[in-house]
Amino acid sequence: MLKHFIALSGIVLLSGCVPSKATQQETQQYRTESMQAVKSSEENLSKQIGDVSTSIDQQNAQIEKLQQQILVMSTRVNNLAKHNARALLEFQSQSQTKKEPEKPKQLPPNDNLVVLGSIETVHFKEINKSFEARIDTGAATSSLNATDIHKFERDGKKWVKFNISEETSTDKPAEGTDETAQKEPIIVEAPFIRWAKVRQSNATESHRRPVVELWISLGDVRQKAQFTLTDRSHMSHPVLLGREFIKDIALVDVSKVFIQTEKLQ
Structure with missing residues (x-):
């Protein structure tokens, strides 16, 4: 009788240590949800990194475009300064010689101004x-x-x-006309x-x-x-x-x- 009691007690104790099927399912579901959450976070982080990279590329392209525009404007300003200096020298030269200046029509063909x-x-x-x-x-x-x-x-x-x-x-009505006429x-x-x-x-x-x-x-x-x-x-x-x-x-x-x-x- 004592042997049967001891064996039965051991079975009861061992059964308490083995997790139930419901507990195993809950554990598996928790692990699955955790993995999905981690995967979702990684995907969101990856998307944010991609968006930042795209934004940086766009900004770099805009900066390059602005640099090109600045270079073009700088060239135009330098050319215009040369043209103005040439015109000023010509005007001063004509004033010093007191000759009747020719009616200017156009600067040299390469200037095209x-x-x-x-x-x-x-x-x-x-x-x-x-x-x-x-x-x-x-x-x-x-x-x-x-x-x-x-x-x-x-x-x-x-x-x-x-x-x-x-x-x-500066408009003035002609003599003998109505001043209110337009x-x-x-x-x-x-x-x-x-x-x-x-x-x-x-x-x-x-x-x-x-x-x-x-x-x-x-x-x-x-x-x-x-x-x-x-x-x-x-x-x-x-x-x-x-x-x-x-x-x-x-x-x-x-x-x-x-x-x-x-x-x-």
Whole structure:
């Protein structure tokens, strides 16, 4: 009897040491979930590393592009400085000899730059109309005396309709005419390019004005130019050509007018 009791007690004790099937399943599930969590973390970390690597590559490409642009701009600035120095030396030489200077038309062919006066006549192809324009290297953008400006869409693209006014601060009515009479405005439609902020010299606040692109001719120069549409009725000329139009194609001799064109009659 004692032997049977001892054997039975041993079996009971051994059965308590062996894990149940449910415990084994829970342990296996815990291990599986842990492995999945580790794998998911590794995948997320790998993706983040890939995103960072892609971002670094993009930044390096952008830096390289900016360096190339800086190199091109530096070359242009150096060339322009050489052109200006050459023009200044020529002007000083002519002044010292007191000879009648020849009317400059163009620098040597390898420079491919023209000399403009501070005022030139500009012809607008779209409306077949010419205006006297002030050439101003102090202004970054070109501007056009425009009124009654409206935006609209044509074939899904943005356009601008406006009136070009020929009235300026220097216009005076002819003798015997009604002082209140105004010149008939010229209606123009042109593709909208962008918005530009404009601030008048006597104002502190800037205003958003539309920018359009028009074909113009100035002597032998024919190309598209961007114009900010703004009120220039208080200015001496309805058109202003700034640095964006002049750069890479012309130099300006502010002591002369109508070098490349004739004055409007």
